[in-house]
Amino acid sequence: MNSSNPIPSYAxxxxxxxxxxxxxxxxxxGATTSIDHVRALRVEISHALDLGAWDQVIVGCSHYSLVSAKLGWPEARFVVxxxxxxxxxxxxxxxxxxxxxxxxxxxxxxxxxFFAPAIAAAELPTTVLSHRTSLSTQLRLAANHVRLLSTRQPVAA
Structure with missing residues (x-):
């Protein structure tokens, strides 16, 4: 970025x-969760991945979790x-x-x-963030980098 121009270029x-x-x-x-739990996950995920202002976050969920997820992570895009x-x-x-x-x-x-083939085929570096107990071997091997979520239990609703 040019130091005399505070607006970054597209590149x-x-x-x-x-x-x-x-x-x-x-x-x-789990499929249903509280708004507070989603907020706590958003904070943990943001710290673990060092999310920045330019990162595009897309959250996938079922219709059962949509309201809590949207209220807990309002700046993300959602697919349901x-x-x-x-x-x-x-x-x-x-x-x-x-x-x-x-x-x-x-x-x-x-x-x-389920994501292993897409991660393996990605044409850019990949990082997977998962709980140790739910990280599949296929996905671990497909990713360039793996980070682990904490093992804390969900926040009570």
Whole structure:
């Protein structure tokens, strides 16, 4: 970035911007969760990934979790699908639609093996953030970097 111009160029933004996909139900260890739990997860995920102002966060969830998730993480974009692997499918569809050339890295908050092929095929560096107990071997091996969420229990509703 040019020090005389405080507005970063498009190239500067893309060079540091990350696409962050969050399977909030995987991170929360359940389909329904409280607003406070989502807020706590947002803080933990933000610190663990050192989220910045330019990062694009997309949260996937079922319709059961949407209200709590949206109120707990209002600045994120949301994709919603219910049913078996609904949030996973919604996030994978969104990943297929996004122009990843606009990003320097792909971060995934989930441990589901369902994401392993997409992470392995990504044309940019990848980081997976997951609970140790729910991180699949396939996803661990597919990612360039792995970080772990804390093992704290959910906040009571």
């Amino acid at each position: 500067d933004v893309c060079a540091q911007r990350r696409l962050v996909l969050v399977d909030i139900e995987n991170a929360a260890r 699908r219910s049913g078996p692997d609904g949030a996973d499918l919604a996030l994978l569809e969104e990943l297929a639609r996004v122009d990843t050339s606009r990003f320097a890295e792909l971060a995934l908050v989930s441990g589901d093996h």
